[in-house]
Amino acid sequence: MTERLDAQFAFLREADKLKSILRASCLIDGSRHENSAEHSWHIMLYALVLSEQAAPGVDINRVLKMLLIHDIVEIDAGDAPIHGNVDHAAMAAKEAAAADRLFRLLPSDQAESFRALWGEFEAAESPDAIHAKSIDRLQTPIANLVTGGGSWKDYDVTLEQLEARVGVPVKRGLPKVWAWLLPKLQTFFAARERG
């Protein structure tokens, strides 16, 4: 019993480091870069508010748990900006090693179930994972639209890139939300080209 709690709290203490992993995106007020812990909180709120948009068969409670743990690997592997030039195979290997180390801080039964849930999210094949991935991709475009471009400017992103890297996964899980968002993106990028 005591050993089990010792292991659980060792994991929970280690998880504190996610608050120091910075993402490419900024807060909406522009004051600083966003970290992966507060990002994880925010996209869980997205998932709760937009739960009515989930495809039949999606279990929002499982989606919330996926989003809760999905970025913990970044404690060891860092954040790979979606619009950066990333060696995806190398990054996947780094993240898998991070998942092994970090989840194994937990008692073995929990280590296995957390690792499996993270693996399911990464594979993006199950209905829950497809939905979770589209929620995950949605927050940055919303913030960038409000802040006049945000991380799109830093990475010189075009509408075509955005449609490929963000549009494809968002449309897969949240087609109506993408239909709502796309005209706003088109307007923004058209104004930028003129301007």
Place this chain on the structure above:
Amino acid sequence: MTERLDAQFAFLREADKLKSILRASCLIDGSRHENSAEHSWHIMLYALVLSEQAAPGVDINRVLKMLLIHDIVEIDAGDAPIHGNVDHAAMAAKEAAAADRLFRLLPSDQAESFRALWGEFEAAESPDAIHAKSIDRLQTPIANLVTGGGSWKDYDVTLEQLEARVGVPVKRGLPKVWAWLLPKLQTFFAARERG
């Protein structure tokens, strides 16, 4: 449909401000104060890892949702440090007004259900709310133990105060965790008295 999404995203954008509400507690590495958004993420992770400690009848999925939204009122009302001198009636009124304004950004059906879930958490009477409150109280003592006192030093907290303000709610929802934590707290405060 479009109006509904407009309202939902207005709420989700406003929620971004929780990332700028600072708490009395610091990150475990001591680098800065913690904000309420990343705190909310962290205690949801606590709730997931410690779900086996929940009393019979507690629904962890509801607990996670409570913890996800429990601090949003701080966007308007600010964070009231647990060991600070706070006018609790004035704070409760401020938080209720904040809940009204913030949740009403959502479509009315969601505004009602979020407001009700937040009210249930605040009342701390239902099994889910009792459990959520004890999880919420647990993170700061864990961080303060690791960091050599943390916010206990800033507020000159004694073991007796800690037992009253943290021990009572934690013991209510997580008696075995409190039994695990109390000897560590006693050792810490005894060492501090010896000095």
